Amino acid sequence: MNQTIRGYTLTQWLGSGGMGEVYQAVHDSTQRTVAIKLLSQLEQAERFRNEAALQASVRHPHIALIYDFFVEKNLPCLVMEYVEGPTLQQVIRKNASLSEEAAWKYLGKIASALDYLHQRDIIHRDLKAGNIKLTREGQPKLLDFGLARQANSPRLTRQGHLVGTVASMAPEQFSGESNAASDCWALGVLFYEMLTGYSPFGGSTDSEIGRLIQKADYLSPVKLQPAISRASERLINKLLVVSPERRLTARQVLDIIKEPALLDKSDWMEPMRKLWGKMKL
Numbered sequence: 001m002n003q004t005i006r007g008y009t010l011t012q013w014l015g016s017g018g019m020g021e022v023y024q025a026v027h028d029s030t031q032r033t034v035a036i037k038l039l040s041q042l043e044q045a046e047r048f049r050n051e052a053a054l055q056a057s058v059r060h061p062h063i064a065l066i067y068d069f070f071v072e073k074n075l076p077c078l079v080m081e082y083v084e085g086p087t088l089q090q091v092i093r094k095n096a097s098l099s100e101e102a103a104w105k106y107l108g109k110i111a112s113a114l115d116y117l118h119q120r121d122i123i124h125r126d127l128k129a130g131n132i133k134l135t136r137e138g139q140p141k142l143l144d145f146g147l148a149r150q151a152n153s154p155r156l157t158r159q160g161h162l163v164g165t166v167a168s169m170a171p172e173q174f175s176g177e178s179n180a181a182s183d184c185w186a187l188g189v190l191f192y193e194m195l196t197g198y199s200p201f202g203g204s205t206d207s208e209i210g211r212l213i214q215k216a217d218y219l220s221p222v223k224l225q226p227a228i229s230r231a232s233e234r235l236i237n238k239l240l241v242v243s244p245e246r247r248l249t250a251r252q253v254l255d256i257i258k259e260p261a262l263l264d265k266s267d268w269m270e271p272m273r274k275l276w277g278k279m280k281l
């Protein structure tokens with residue numbers, strides 16, 4: 001492993017994902033350690049460029065930085081901040097679940113990264129524990145904008161097939177619609193996984209998982225972890241809501257973390273929605 005690409009010496013293979021291979025590399029002149037994602041197909045270069053352009057404009061303590069993007073010998077390469085440490089998925093698996101305190105701490109940091117992205121009309125679309133790394137200091141960093149896109153740019157959605165990780169997909173994503181609220185659904189799935197060690201929507205096939213998701217049919221987290229607080233349970237209930245309009249936003253999650261009493265405030269729109277539902281029947 002001594003291959004050099006445009007002044008970067010590849011030092012270690014890190015893994016492969018939906019878009020290509022990822023290597024650790026060292027920049028020869030600055031000696032900076034980076035992660036380089038090599039895209040397997042040149043036809044996807046534009047999608048990759050989209051990932052690069054989106055991430056390059058992003059500066060947030062809980063989102064991995066992007067340094068460069070270039071095409072070398074027909075190979076599109078994305079140069080990113082190298083984030084050392086395990087993924088949140090590995091940490092959850094190792095510990096079976098996380099303490100409530102740790103889960104709320106990570107929830108707040110990821111919600112703040114999502115709020116930052118959503119303020120800029122960027123949707124992540126692939127938020128999951130496997131795409132979050134924990135640094136040596138225990139700080140979560142969001143990786144992988146492979147599926148991210150500007151909220152107002154539908155170009156890459158006309159693929160005709162589902163993209164994303166099924167278990168974290170929001171109900172509306174099954175009909176090809178993704179919005180900021182879809183990331184908030186995935187945040188609810190992530191919070192549930194941190195607290196219980198299980199995905200709220202498990203099944204043996206994608207279509208079975210899809211059916212459960214579209215009905216928001218999940219086991220109460222308290223059934224799996226009786227010690228889970230009422231606040232955590234209510235927060236999950238307000239994130240795993242089928243209607244995207246009624247789901248909490250990332251900003252609302254941050255507000256609730258600051259002031260958990262907000263969870264108990266009743267939704268004043270609810271009686272009107274019920275009435276409207278009856279009138280439509």
Ligand SMILES: Nc1ncnc2c1ncn2[C@@H]1O[C@H](COP(=O)(O)OP(=O)(O)OP(=O)(O)O)[C@@H](O)[C@H]1O
Nearest residue numbers: 014015016017018019022035080081082083143144
């Ligand atoms: N910036 C980075 N720093 C350190 N490791 C990284 C970085 N980006 C990706 N990796 C690691 O490289 C491997 C491949 O990552 P990649 O994002 O391509 O796929 P994935 O997340 O496993 O799958 P998918 O593409 O389906 O989301 C993973 O183990 C990931 O943790």
